[in-house]
Amino acid sequence: MHDLTKEPLLRLLDTSFSYGSGSEVIHGVSLTVHKGDYLGLIGPNGGGKTTLLKIALGLLIPTSGKVEWFGKDIQKFKEWYRIGYVSQKATEFDSLFPATVEEVVRMGRYARRGFFNRITDIDRQKATEALQEVHMLEYRDRRISDLSGGQKQRVFIARALASEPEILMLDEPTTGVDQETQTQFYELLKELNERQNLTLVLVSHDLERIAKQATHVAIIEKTLRYYENPLEAIEKEQHIDHHN
Amino acid sequence: MLLSIFQYSFLIRAFEAGVVIALIAPLIGIFLVLRRYSLIADTLAHVSLAGVALGLLLNINPLFTAFGVSTVASVLIERLRLSKRVYSDAALSVFLSGSLAVALTLLSIAHGFSVNLFNYLFGSIVTVSQTDLYIISGIGCVVLVGVYVAYKELLYVSFDEEAAQVxxxxxxxxxxxLIMLAGLTVSISIPIVGALLIAALIVIPVLTALQFKKSFKKTILIAEALSVFSVVAGIFSSFYLNLSAGGTIVLILVAFFVASLLKRA
Known part of the structure; x- marks a missing residue:
């Protein structure tokens, strides 16, 4: 069971969503993410997992229900630097974009600085530390487009880490990443969760792999089924085609 | 011979105005190009023409009306794009030809076609007045400050709009x-390069600089250098060889671009 003294970071209350006047993509989803959790958000293609992630991040507004961050309604929540976001973009990236690894990671500090403010030495230092954490420091002066898919993914994680977030929300890329890269990606996440007690929400289609390292699993297939014990999810959700 | 060029005060004004425009055009251009907004520069140039026509009709300095009209249009373009009721390239096409139609109609109301229009279409360095120079420098500063203040936001949004929003x-x-700053840049570029060639000054130096595959900051610096060189060289050659300044500037830019492609091939 959840330790009730743990602070809830993210709470979704009975949220539903539909695009335009179409049928519902997700229905009546309630979900709480506590500090230190490593939640695998698993579902088949079209099951609504990316939609749910976007609702949580405020990129989509639910047709009904509530979203709360750190106990505050999402509409009033302003401290977005407390949340790190890693999109699928890492692998489908514009190869002409002129930016070095370091320039990309420093963007992660922008959320902590308002208009008019330039980045400071502290920001540069934090960006360096974030690169160290994902073992990419030696690539700092390389162009982001010259890196492999897995390396880009690490840089995008470093960008999210640079804002010193309390929770990392990741949308796992489904294409263009090989098995070995994938394994390294999971190892890095485990490291961040266990060593730094960083809260993680990982959107993925691969139930079997995630269940082996996440602390909790939620299956989203329009409605949500939550499992305190990830291994129980494997047993009960065998119909989920995890190879799609 | 070299000295003689600086005996003409109109030429000094042309150089001063030219350098201001050469500095800000790629600064706006890099964000437009990376955001796939390149065509907006061309559209805003045509919109500015409608503003110029309005200025000529009302007897107001056309530079003022040009950036007034292009600022309003830039907000409308973005709203139409966001509404998703039309494709965004089609929205631009409506504004492009629509504002040209407005320009033509206003001018025919005024006094038929005049030599003036030709100057605004293709630029004419002899027409830059002292007042124009003040306006160009003033607006140029506004654009510079605008980019400086919003630099990191512009960069983040160009790189990853969704993550920036989060x-x-x-x-x-x-x-x-960004579109408003582009509108300002376009309107003050009209006297030198002309409405039909502005997009080249905004887009081509950036495209050339991108071929060097450098960091973001270095890419901007390369684009700036190319742009300033081309504008200065273009004005020089237009004076000595009696060629159109706008045309020569753009041809030099294109030459650099082609060279950068060949270098990599």
Missing amino acids: AGIPTRFINVL
């Missing part, structure tokens, strides 16, 4: 700001 950056405001 980070709490007001992406809609930044998008409108």
Whole structure:
């Protein structure tokens, strides 16, 4: 069971969503993410997992229900630097974009600085530390487009880490990443969760792999089924085609 | 011979105005190009023409009406684009030809076609008055300050709009700001390069600089250098060889671009 003294970071209350006047993509989803959790958000293609992630991040507004961050309604929540976001973009990236690894990671500090403010030495230092954490420091002066898919993914994680977030929300890329890269990606996440007690929400289609390292699993297939014990999810959700 | 060029005060004004425009055009251009907004530069140039026509009709300095009209249009373009009621390239096409139609109609109301229009279409360095130079420098400063203040937001939004939004950056405001700054840049570029060639000054130096595959900051610096060189060289050659300044400037830019492609091939 959840330790009730743990602070809830993210709470979704009975949220539903539909695009335009179409049928519902997700229905009546309630979900709480506590500090230190490593939640695998698993579902088949079209099951609504990316939609749910976007609702949580405020990129989509639910047709009904509530979203709360750190106990505050999402509409009033302003401290977005407390949340790190890693999109699928890492692998489908514009190869002409002129930016070095370091320039990309420093963007992660922008959320902590308002208009008019330039980045400071502290920001540069934090960006360096974030690169160290994902073992990419030696690539700092390389162009982001010259890196492999897995390396880009690490840089995008470093960008999210640079804002010193309390929770990392990741949308796992489904294409263009090989098995070995994938394994390294999971190892890095485990490291961040266990060593730094960083809260993680990982959107993925691969139930079997995630269940082996996440602390909790939620299956989203329009409605949500939550499992305190990830291994129980494997047993009960065998119909989920995890190879799609 | 070299000295003689500086005996003409109109030429000194042309150089001064030219350098201001050469500095700000790629600064706006890099964000437009990376955001796939290149065509907006051309559209805003045509919109500015409608503003110029309005100025000529009302007897107001056309530079003022040009950036008034292009600022209003830039907000409307972004709204139409966001409404998703039409494709965004089609929206641009409506504004492009629509504002040209407005320009033509206003001018025919005024006094038929005049030599003036030709100057605004293709630029004419002899027409830059002292007042124009003040306006161009003033607006140029506004654009510079605008980019300086919103630099990191513009960069983040160009790189990854969704992540920027999650980070709490007001992406809609930044998008409108970028298009408004582009509108200002376009309107003050009209006297030198002309409405039909402005897009080249905004887009081509950036495309050339991108071929060097450098960091973001270095890419901007390369684009700036190319742009300033081309404008200065273009004005020089237009004076000595009696060629159109706008035409020569753009041809030099294109030459650099082709060379950068060949270098990599």
